[in-house]
Amino acid sequence: MPTSSSTRSIDTTFLRLQDRIGYLFNDPSLLERALTHPSSTAEEDRDNERMEFLGDSVVNLCVAQALYERHPDWTEGDLTQVKSSVVSTTGLARAAESLGLRDVGRFGKGLPQHEPLPPSVYANLFEAVAAAVYLDGGMESARSFVLRILGPEMRSVAETGGEPNCKSLLQHVAQKNFGVTPHYRLVGSSGPDHDKVFEICAHVGSRAFPQGTGRSKKEAEQTAARRALECLEAESMLSASGSGECAPETQIEGNVC
Numbered sequence: 001m002p003t004s005s006s007t008r009s010i011d012t013t014f015l016r017l018q019d020r021i022g023y024l025f026n027d028p029s030l031l032e033r034a035l036t037h038p039s040s041t042a043e044e045d046r047d048n049e050r051m052e053f054l055g056d057s058v059v060n061l062c063v064a065q066a067l068y069e070r071h072p073d074w075t076e077g078d079l080t081q082v083k084s085s086v087v088s089t090t091g092l093a094r095a096a097e098s099l100g101l102r103d104v105g106r107f108g109k110g111l112p113q114h115e116p117l118p119p120s121v122y123a124n125l126f127e128a129v130a131a132a133v134y135l136d137g138g139m140e141s142a143r144s145f146v147l148r149i150l151g152p153e154m155r156s157v158a159e160t161g162g163e164p165n166c167k168s169l170l171q172h173v174a175q176k177n178f179g180v181t182p183h184y185r186l187v188g189s190s191g192p193d194h195d196k197v198f199e200i201c202a203h204v205g206s207r208a209f210p211q212g213t214g215r216s217k218k219e220a221e222q223t224a225a226r227r228a229l230e231c232l233e234a235e236s237m238l239s240a241s242g243s244g245e246c247a248p249e250t251q252i253e254g255n256v257c
Helices: 005-021 028-034 049-070 076-086 089-098 119-137 139-159 166-178 217-240
Strands: 183-190 197-204 212-214
Touching: 005 028, 028 049, 028 119, 049 076, 049 119, 049 139, 076 139, 089 119, 089 139, 089 166, 119 139, 166 197, 166 217, 183 217, 197 217, 212 217
Parallel strands: none
Antiparallel strands: 183 197, 197 212
């Protein structure tokens, strides 16, 4: 029987995804299930929720073991801080975006079509794919996948002592979603010269976000970027649930520029 053009298209898409993942599946149905969000199916045991559960442990173990082996002089606290940042929702969401999982995932009407997904959904997709690789090829294949994709983030976070670079992340989000580069404005400062506190606002386009403070301008900019990201993430999650407003705790009022 001839193969339909839609089937060929699906096969090609999955082959390209496996190339980005760096692993060729013996059982492609595992990858297919990993990409099936619960909103897209009413059938029991056909979505990726169980795989997310397994993938969470797989990703955490791979990252924890790599950090343990690469940094023998680090304390438990150092290891925990860096791992927590690398496997955070934000970190895994970026990894999922880099693989293009939005374009191949299966989603229902409850999620926005052709728009960025909430970071938690992206992160869950990455964990499910990690579980699929583990189930198909074992721990070594899973470790190779996880470290290849998360390796750059691990090195970057390790260099900053576990503190996420919020300015870099906000720039990524702003350019991807709004086509602009964020900028920062000094609102004011207080205290003596040897102990000043700076107040800075992050701007994305014409929009100003709640101000951040810090003992240096660099620290204040990082705090301002983090506050902007928190608000944008809250809006994304509310948008997915039918509301486009910023969450009450991140409403831009009172201390905006």
